[in-house]
Amino acid sequence: MKTSMATVCISGTLADKLHACAEAGFDGVEIFEPDLLAAPESPEEIAALAARLGLTLDLYQPMRDVEGVDEDAFQAVLRRAEAKFRLMNRLGIDLVLCCSNVATATVDDDAVSADQLRRLGDLAAGYGIRIAFEALAWGRFIDDYRRAWRVVELADHPAVGVCLDSFHILSRGHDPAAIADIPGEKIFFVQLADAPRLSMDVLSWSRHHRLFPGEGDFDLADFTARIVDAGYSGPWSLEVFNDTFRQTDARRTARHARRSLRWLEDAVSRTLTDAPGDLQMLPDSAAPSAVDFVEIKAEDTSAVEELLGQLGFTPRGRHRTKPVTLWTAGRARVVLNEQHARGWEPRLAAIGLEVDDAEAVDLRMLELHVPRAYRRTYATEERLDGAVAPDGTEVYWAQAADEGEPGWVAEFEHGGPEAPTAIEGVDHVSLSQPWQAIEEATLFYTAGFALRVDSSTEVPGPQGLVASRVLGSPGGEVRLPLNVAPPILAGERAALPQHVAFRCADVRALARAARERGFVPLAMPGNYYDDIAARFDLPAEAVAELRELHLGYDQDAAGTYLHFYTRTIGEVFLEFVERGGSYAGYGAGTAPVRLSAQGRR
Numbered sequence: 001m002k003t004s005m006a007t008v009c010i011s012g013t014l015a016d017k018l019h020a021c022a023e024a025g026f027d028g029v030e031i032f033e034p035d036l037l038a039a040p041e042s043p044e045e046i047a048a049l050a051a052r053l054g055l056t057l058d059l060y061q062p063m064r065d066v067e068g069v070d071e072d073a074f075q076a077v078l079r080r081a082e083a084k085f086r087l088m089n090r091l092g093i094d095l096v097l098c099c100s101n102v103a104t105a106t107v108d109d110d111a112v113s114a115d116q117l118r119r120l121g122d123l124a125a126g127y128g129i130r131i132a133f134e135a136l137a138w139g140r141f142i143d144d145y146r147r148a149w150r151v152v153e154l155a156d157h158p159a160v161g162v163c164l165d166s167f168h169i170l171s172r173g174h175d176p177a178a179i180a181d182i183p184g185e186k187i188f189f190v191q192l193a194d195a196p197r198l199s200m201d202v203l204s205w206s207r208h209h210r211l212f213p214g215e216g217d218f219d220l221a222d223f224t225a226r227i228v229d230a231g232y233s234g235p236w237s238l239e240v241f242n243d244t245f246r247q248t249d250a251r252r253t254a255r256h257a258r259r260s261l262r263w264l265e266d267a268v269s270r271t272l273t274d275a276p277g278d279l280q281m282l283p284d285s286a287a288p289s290a291v292d293f294v295e296i297k298a299e300d301t302s303a304v305e306e307l308l309g310q311l312g313f314t315p316r317g318r319h320r321t322k323p324v325t326l327w328t329a330g331r332a333r334v335v336l337n338e339q340h341a342r343g344w345e346p347r348l349a350a351i352g353l354e355v356d357d358a359e360a361v362d363l364r365m366l367e368l369h370v371p372r373a374y375r376r377t378y379a380t381e382e383r384l385d386g387a388v389a390p391d392g393t394e395v396y397w398a399q400a401a402d403e404g405e406p407g408w409v410a411e412f413e414h415g416g417p418e419a420p421t422a423i424e425g426v427d428h429v430s431l432s433q434p435w436q437a438i439e440e441a442t443l444f445y446t447a448g449f450a451l452r453v454d455s456s457t458e459v460p461g462p463q464g465l466v467a468s469r470v471l472g473s474p475g476g477e478v479r480l481p482l483n484v485a486p487p488i489l490a491g492e493r494a495a496l497p498q499h500v501a502f503r504c505a506d507v508r509a510l511a512r513a514a515r516e517r518g519f520v521p522l523a524m525p526g527n528y529y530d531d532i533a534a535r536f537d538l539p540a541e542a543v544a545e546l547r548e549l550h551l552g553y554d555q556d557a558a559g560t561y562l563h564f565y566t567r568t569i570g571e572v573f574l575e576f577v578e579r580g581g582s583y584a585g586y587g588a589g590t591a592p593v594r595l596s597a598q599g600r601r
C-alpha cells in the first residue's frame with residue numbers, strides 16, 4: 001500500500017514538512033495550499049525537492065465552493081480553477097480535492113452540482129488533471145458521502161471521482177456500508193483520520209481534534225477495509241488537523257504518523273478475509289501478562305531503599321557487574337540503578353513487561369520503527385530487549401518465565417532470603433506524560449504491546465486538570481495509567497511524579513507493619529475522611545481506621561479499593577492497594593486529595 005500525508009498535519013515550512021515526511025518513510029504527500037502560498041520556493045522548486053526526496057505529490061488541496069452555485073458564480077469558479085490547474089501543472093500534481101460547498105451554494109439540486117462538476121472536469125482534463133469531490137460533514141447542501149457519490153455518478157465524467165475522508169463520514173455516524181456501492185476506480189482519493197468521540201460542533205471537532213489512526217474512537221480498520229474491498233488501490237493518506245501535532249517537532253510527528261499507518265495496515269489485514277498481498281500483518285503478540293520489574297534510577301537510591309525496607313521488601317543483592325540492586329516482594333521486583341545517574345533524583349527510568357512471545361514484540365517494534373533502548377549486557381547475562389517510549393521511559397520485554405522468578409534475578413548476589421509479605425505484585429505503573437506525548441504513547445503501547453485503552457478521565461489537581469488514560473491488558477494483569485501534566489507545569493520534569501502501585505492481600509496490615517518500622521505515609525486531610533463517612537455506609541470504626549492509617553477508600557458496584565501513598569522521593573512515589581471484588585478503577589476520588597497533599601509538601 002502507498003502512504004501519504006497532508007502537509008497540514010505537521011509543523012514547519014513546506015520544505016521542512018517534505019523532509020520530515022521523506023525521513024519518516026512516506027511515499028508521498030498532499031500539498032495543503034496555504035503551505036505552498038507561504039513557501040519562498042517556486043512550484044517548480046517544490047516539485048524538484050519532492051522528487052529529490054523520493055516523494056510523490058499526490059493531491060493538491062483544497063479547492064472550495066465549486067458547485068451548487070448560479071451561472072455567474074460558476075464562471076468565476078472556472079476562472080479560479082483554471083489558474084489553480086496551471087499551478088498544479090507547474091507542481092506536477094494531477095489530482096485536486098474539491099470539497100462540497102459550504103459558503104456560496106445557493107442551489108440545492110444534484111443535477112446542477114453534477115453539471116458543474118462535469119464542466120469543471122472538462123476544464124481539468126485539458127490540463128491532465130482529475131477532480132476528487134469530497135462531502136464535508138458541514139457542507140451547505142452536500143454533507144454526506146453517499147450524496148457526493150450520487151452527484152459524481154450523475155456527472156459521469158472520467159476526470160471526476162470522489163474523495164472519501166473517514167472523519168467526515170464517521171463523525172456524522174454515516175454508515176460506511178455504502179462505500180461498497182462505489183466502484184474502486186471512482187474513489188480517486190482516501191483521507192484517514194481518527195478522532196475521540198466528543199459532543200461539540202463538527203467543524204471545531206474536525207479542525208482541532210483529529211488524531212492518527214488507532215488513537216481515537218473511530219473504527220478505522222473497518223472503514224479502510226471497506227475501501228480496500230471496493231477496489232481502491234491509491235494512497236492511504238493522513239489528513240489530521242490537530243493543534244498539538246501542528247506545533248510539535250515535525251520529524252517526530254511524521255514518524256509517529258507513519259507508525260499509525262503501519263498499525264492500520266495490520267488492523268485492516270486482520271479485518272479482511274482476503275487481504276491484498278501488499279498488506280502485511282504485524283507479528284502476532286498477546287498483551288503482556290505481568291510487570292516483570294520497575295527500575296528507579298538515581299545518583300543515590302538510599303532514600304528509596306529505606307522506604308522499600310519499611311514496606312517489607314526484601315533486598316536481593318547487588319548485580320554482579322553494575323551498581324544496581326534488586327528488591328522484591330511477592331512477584332513485585334524493584335531494580336534500583338545508580339549507574340550513569342549523576343545528579344539524578346530518583347525517577348522511574350524503566351519498566352519490564354512479561355510477554356508470551358518476546359521475538360514477536362521485537363519484530364513489531366522493528367516494523368513500527370520505534371527507537372530502541374540499549375543496555376550493555378555481558379555474554380553470561382540475560383539479554384534485555386527494549387524500546388524508548390515517547391515520554392523517555394525505557395520499556396523492556398522478556399519471555400514470561402514458566403514458573404518461579406525470571407532468569408535475570410540470579411544475576412543479583414549476596415541478597416537476603418525472601419521475607420513473607422502481604423504484597424503480591426505490581427498493580428499499576430502510572431507514567432506522567434509531557435502534554436505532547438500522550439497520543440504517541442497510546443499508539444506505542446497499543447501497536448507495540450497489544451495493550452488497549454481501558455478508560456480515560458480527568459482529575460483536578462491544585463495546578464490544574466490532570467488528564468489520565470489507562471492502557472491495560474484485557475485481564476488487568478498490566479495497567480499503565482498515562483497522566484498528562486497541566487500545561488502550566490509542562491517542561492519542568494518533576495511537575496507530576498510517576499508512581500508504582502503494588503497490589504496487596506491486606507493493605508491495613510501492611511500499613512500497620514510499615515508504621516512499626518518507622519514508615520510515615522502521605523498524610524490525608526481530615527475533610528477527606530468526613531466525606532468518606534458521608535458518602536459510604538461504613539461503620540464508624542472502619543472510617544476511624546482509615547483516618548488513623550491515612551488510607552484512601554473508594555467503592556463502586558464492582559467492589560472496593562483501599563490504598564495508601566508514600567511521600568514523593570525525587571520524582572517518584574509508591575502506592576499500596578487492595579482491590580476488593582472486581583473493582584477496576586484507581587481511586588479517582590482520592591487522586592485530587594493526593595495531588596493536593598503532594599503539592600503541600
Ligand code: MG
Pocket residue numbers: 134165191239
Ligand atoms: Mg478531507
Ligand code: MG
Pocket residue numbers: 428430499501575586
Ligand atoms: Mg495509582
